[in-house]
Amino acid sequence: MSGRGRAARLRERLSERDLGMLRDLARLRLLTGKQLRRLHFAVGDLTTQARKARSAIGRLAELDLVVRLSRRVGGMRAGSEGFVIGLSGWGHAVLALDSTAEPRRRRRVIETKPAFQSHVLAVSELYVQLVEASRLDLAELIDFTGEPEAWRRFGGIGGQAVVLKPDAFVRLGIGEFEVLAFIEQDMDTESLPTIVRKCEVYIAHWRSGLEQRQLGAYPKVWWLVPSVHRARSIRGALKRLAGEAQALFEVCLTTEAIPFLTQPLPEGGAS
Template sequence: MSRRGHAARLRDKLSDRDMAILRDLEALRLLTGKQLRRLHFPDGDPVTQARKVRATLKRLSDLGVIVRLSRRVGGIRAGSEGFVIGLSGWGHAVLGLDSPVPRRHRRVVETKPAFQAHVLAVADLYVGLVEHARTGSSELLEFAGEPEAWRRFGGLGGQAITLKPDAFVRLGVGDYELASFIEQDMATESLPTIVRKLAVYVTYWRTARNSRRTGSSLGCGGSFRLPPASSRRPEHQPVPSEARALFSVCLTTDALPSLTQLEHEGGAL
């Protein structure tokens, strides 16, 4: 049987919720069992939710469309909620059935704990935004992780530049649409690296302003949000004064209110 034929047979065995889980894993790269519960099993008491998650993950693993990494979040006492889950090659193949062109499959491999922690922190922001949207307080219009959130553009001197945020978020709050690039700072990057990244954001902003003047389009923009330690804040870095309002800084625990408040000072591109 061909690879596509086997993928089609696998898809016939998957529910709508199964497919939604695979799409989230494709977009976010990694999710924990707890994050999957919050995303796809919000109803019922915690015991029932946990049982459904365990059964679903076992079935998807047996079908070969997901892989479970050896590292747990929260230790062995976390149970199935602590498992770190990724999309397998067959999972990518199932999602690729709807694509007219071959899609690039990112192979899930055991990675360093620091990398996994960063990926899961970005995923946790997405989970929080989905839960916030369920309350009716906001509408999650778009959430793109890496590399879909990246922006390729020509600098003011014509050189090719790629802006590489960790995520791009577009929210509907009341009558407003709020857009932000996200940088999830885990205090692992050096200050010179942060300075260089801030400079790319400023260049992107300046190029966007110039594009508007000439009637061309640079794509989606927004404010740039980074949750750093005090010494890593943009106001402590060599950022031009006219661009400082682009950056909104908060702790990870304060990301949701920072992203959804209408009074933020982020500059629209």
């Protein structure tokens, strides 16, 4: 049986919820069992939710559509919800059946460094919280694009190709406003000069006008940080930027991201 034929046979065995779980893993790269439960099993009491999520993830693993990494988040007490889940090569192949575009080569998830996993899972957590906020009618989640789909390519001043690499692009509907945001999930691992250099790439992209022509406004760039000390440090670094460009950037604690992102900002990042 050809690879595409096997993928089609696997696809026939999946429910819409199964496919939704695979699509979220493709969008975000990694999710914990708990995050998958919150996304796709939010109805019923917590025990029932956990049992259904555990069963669904186990079935997808048996079909070789997802892989469960050895690392647990939250320690042994987290149980199966603490496992980190990724999409396998066959998972990608099943989702590729929906696309008429030339399939891109996708590698199955393999063991990665804890620092990388923590960063990816922090971005995934933002997505989960935005989905939960949309259920409470705090905002309509129009789009959430992770890496590398969220990256932007544009021409530099000398004509060279430049790639802007946000961790995510977010589009929210809040009342009559549409809020646009690039997300930079900071883990307090990069130096401040590195932060400034990345901001300068954002400024060059802003000055290119490409995003504004497509969306009508330039997204606000949100630096989500783990501590008040780190927030002060990054705000201080942003003061080194050109005055008119500083308004492109905002800094807030990761734990406060949802209240900030779900309020309209008419002065920037909204139309």
